[in-house]
Amino acid sequence: MPLGTIEYLLWAKTHPPARYELTVSGVPSVPNREIDLEGEAISLAVEGAYGHPVLLDLIGQLYGVAPERVLPVTGTSSANFVALAAITERGQCVAIESPAYEPLIRIAEMLGLEQVRFSRDKSEHFIPNTDEIEIALKRGARAVVITDLHNPSGCLCPRDHLLGIAELCRRHSATLLVDEVYRDFACLNRGVDRETAASLGPHVVATNSLTKVYGFGGLRAGWLIGSTAVIGRARCVFDHLCVDLPAPSAHLATHVLRNIERFESRTRAIHRHQSILFSRWLASRQDLGHYGNDGAVFCYLRLPRGVGADAFCRLLRQDYDTQVVPGTFFGDNDHIRVGFGESPEILSEGLARIGLALDRTRR
Numbered sequence: 001m002p003l004g005t006i007e008y009l010l011w012a013k014t015h016p017p018a019r020y021e022l023t024v025s026g027v028p029s030v031p032n033r034e035i036d037l038e039g040e041a042i043s044l045a046v047e048g049a050y051g052h053p054v055l056l057d058l059i060g061q062l063y064g065v066a067p068e069r070v071l072p073v074t075g076t077s078s079a080n081f082v083a084l085a086a087i088t089e090r091g092q093c094v095a096i097e098s099p100a101y102e103p104l105i106r107i108a109e110m111l112g113l114e115q116v117r118f119s120r121d122k123s124e125h126f127i128p129n130t131d132e133i134e135i136a137l138k139r140g141a142r143a144v145v146i147t148d149l150h151n152p153s154g155c156l157c158p159r160d161h162l163l164g165i166a167e168l169c170r171r172h173s174a175t176l177l178v179d180e181v182y183r184d185f186a187c188l189n190r191g192v193d194r195e196t197a198a199s200l201g202p203h204v205v206a207t208n209s210l211t212k213v214y215g216f217g218g219l220r221a222g223w224l225i226g227s228t229a230v231i232g233r234a235r236c237v238f239d240h241l242c243v244d245l246p247a248p249s250a251h252l253a254t255h256v257l258r259n260i261e262r263f264e265s266r267t268r269a270i271h272r273h274q275s276i277l278f279s280r281w282l283a284s285r286q287d288l289g290h291y292g293n294d295g296a297v298f299c300y301l302r303l304p305r306g307v308g309a310d311a312f313c314r315l316l317r318q319d320y321d322t323q324v325v326p327g328t329f330f331g332d333n334d335h336i337r338v339g340f341g342e343s344p345e346i347l348s349e350g351l352a353r354i355g356l357a358l359d360r361t362r363r
Contacts, residue, residue, distance in 0.1 A: 004106055008101075008102040008329040009102075009103060019322070021323050022339050022347070023325050024341060025151070025337070025339050026339075027215045029216070030214070030216060034262075037255060042252060046250075050235050051070065052072070052251070058257035062257065069228060071238065072250065072253075075221070076181040078220075081237075083226070088143050092114065093116060094114070094143045095117070095141040099327070099330040099331045099335075118133050125292070128161065143174055146165070146179070148182075152330045155294055156295075173203075177204075180207060181211065181213075182296055183208070188213070188268050189295030192294070210222075213267055216253075216263075271341075274340045289302030298341070301336050301337075304361070305334075308334065312336065312361065315361070316353070324339075
């Protein structure tokens with residue numbers, strides 16, 4: 001079938017950066033001086049048929065799973081593709097949350113899957129609607145896909161609620177796929193236990209990476225965690241995409257994971273400083289609706305009544321040299337997603353300009 005364009009990724013990669021770019025949903029990239037390899041050599045030798053053995057061990061230790069349940073891949077987006085391809089067959093039905101991160105929808109389209117949507121209730125901290133999930137499962141959905149922390153809201157799915165969804169999937173012989181790329185924000189910034197949904201049973205698969213929370217997007221160091229049976233099928237999918245993972249990336253990822261406490265501290269500091277600045281600004285804007293989040297460095301905001309996201313973002317970009325993500329990429333034309341992980345100088349001025357643009361639309 002013809003490949004469709006993933007509009008959000010195309011826009012994210014190709015739009016001209018604004019002077020005040022508040023579109024990023026993770027912490028800034030770790031600068032070279034902070035990586036500190038301590039004399040370690042980065043090898044070009046590939047080790048391990050499906051992942052460097054040390055890398056498998058370190059990921060397993062971090063999330064409390066056996067290394068044979070881990071498959072490293074090139075980032076969370078790749079992990080989502082590999083996972084969904086491994087747990088479904090063309091023509092089957094998959095239930096996907098709404099609002100949703102567009103690439104998840106496009107992956108399902110590319111794999112030839114029928115889609116049904118279930119809501120994440122804005123009035124209830126974006127908790128997934130289990131009644132709608134159960135209806136989808138009764139109608140034959142073979143997989144349920146959620147993000148946790150939710151993208152675009154940054155809200156955590158409560159553990160008991162996630163257990164309930166996993167149990168629904170088990171009863172209907174379906175698989176639960178959880179994109180956990182933002183979840184460690186809740187661990188570091190809200191004191192939530194570090195764990196993975198994949199520990200809930202062999203019918204649950206989780207994806208993650210070192211990108212958003214830790215600032216290593218350029219490594220493309222991602223992974224999926226599942227049962228050994230799912231990992232076996234995922235390896236077959238991976239073989240159609242890539243022979244081996246880049247060895248330098250794997251070696252550097254092991255260094256990052258061995259020193260993860262250092263990068264956790266960096267992320268905590270960024271969130272602590274930036275969230276205070278952002279919260280003060282948000283408290284001054286009575287015209288914006290918001291939902292809070294669970295430790296993420298981005299926030300989903302509801303625009304004033306009658307203000308469309310696309311038009312507002314064009315105004316903000318053209319007249320105020322500031323950029324945020326239009327909610328239309330997630331299915332909401334009255335919302336924007338604002339990242340606040342950038343430097344205080346960029347963030348302060350960018351937020352001020354958002355305020356000016358909002359005031360102008362009101363006039």
